[in-house]
Amino acid sequence: MKDKLLLHSCCAACSIYVLQQLMSDWDLTVYFYDPNIHPRQEYNQRRDEMKAYCEKLKLDFLEGPYDTKKWLEKTKGLEQEPEKGKRCDICFDLRLGETARLAQAENFAAFATVLTISPHKDAKKISLIGQKLSQIFGVDFLDRDWKKNDGFKIACDLSKQENFYRQNYCGCLYSKKVYKLASSKNSTNLSAL
Numbered sequence: 001m002k003d004k005l006l007l008h009s010c011c012a013a014c015s016i017y018v019l020q021q022l023m024s025d026w027d028l029t030v031y032f033y034d035p036n037i038h039p040r041q042e043y044n045q046r047r048d049e050m051k052a053y054c055e056k057l058k059l060d061f062l063e064g065p066y067d068t069k070k071w072l073e074k075t076k077g078l079e080q081e082p083e084k085g086k087r088c089d090i091c092f093d094l095r096l097g098e099t100a101r102l103a104q105a106e107n108f109a110a111f112a113t114v115l116t117i118s119p120h121k122d123a124k125k126i127s128l129i130g131q132k133l134s135q136i137f138g139v140d141f142l143d144r145d146w147k148k149n150d151g152f153k154i155a156c157d158l159s160k161q162e163n164f165y166r167q168n169y170c171g172c173l174y175s176k177k178v179y180k181l182a183s184s185k186n187s188t189n190l191s192a193l
Helices: 012-022 040-057 068-075 086-105 123-137 148-162 173-191
Strands: 004-008 027-032 060-063 110-113
Touching: 004 012, 004 086, 012 027, 012 040, 012 148, 027 040, 040 060, 068 086, 086 110, 086 123, 110 123
Parallel strands: 004 027, 004 110, 027 060
Antiparallel strands: none
16 A cells, blocks of 8 residues: 655646656645635636546545635735745745645645745755655655756657646735746847847
8 A cells, every 4th residue: 555645736747757756656745725826717727637537536635725815914025036946945844834734634644845946946955844844744745856857848748639728827915926027028128029
């Protein structure tokens, strides 16, 4: 019998490769806890696609509370932080903390996250946060940098095959603003050509 692993997921596109890597060795449950994702329509789209993919793979799917108020309170004062900055650390700590808490409460052998698949995320910081939470909650953290060995590229290719939605920002209100600003600057620069 395989040990139980609670896998934190932010979307199907980031999860597809990770799930392929873990399914043969673990009894997986996917946990969608992402109060950072804004707006609600974006959250619903990512959640629904992840849930449908879990059903296809016959994996258990759990959804955490969509508590944007708590996320906004935790990140207050960090609105101008760049990607990979202090706001991201707080966000990772909140999401992985809830994952570790649930893993402990439901007797999972370990918890993990798909977040390290992204080249925009600092895998070392996520690793340190996961290790800290592992000690606090007494549940092993499966520490993997999923983008290694072309993991991100493979995830992108697999996502295209499944026709998954691929977002262009991490999900939070502030990263969406940065993306919109960068997009408008790029279109302005292109129109000057």
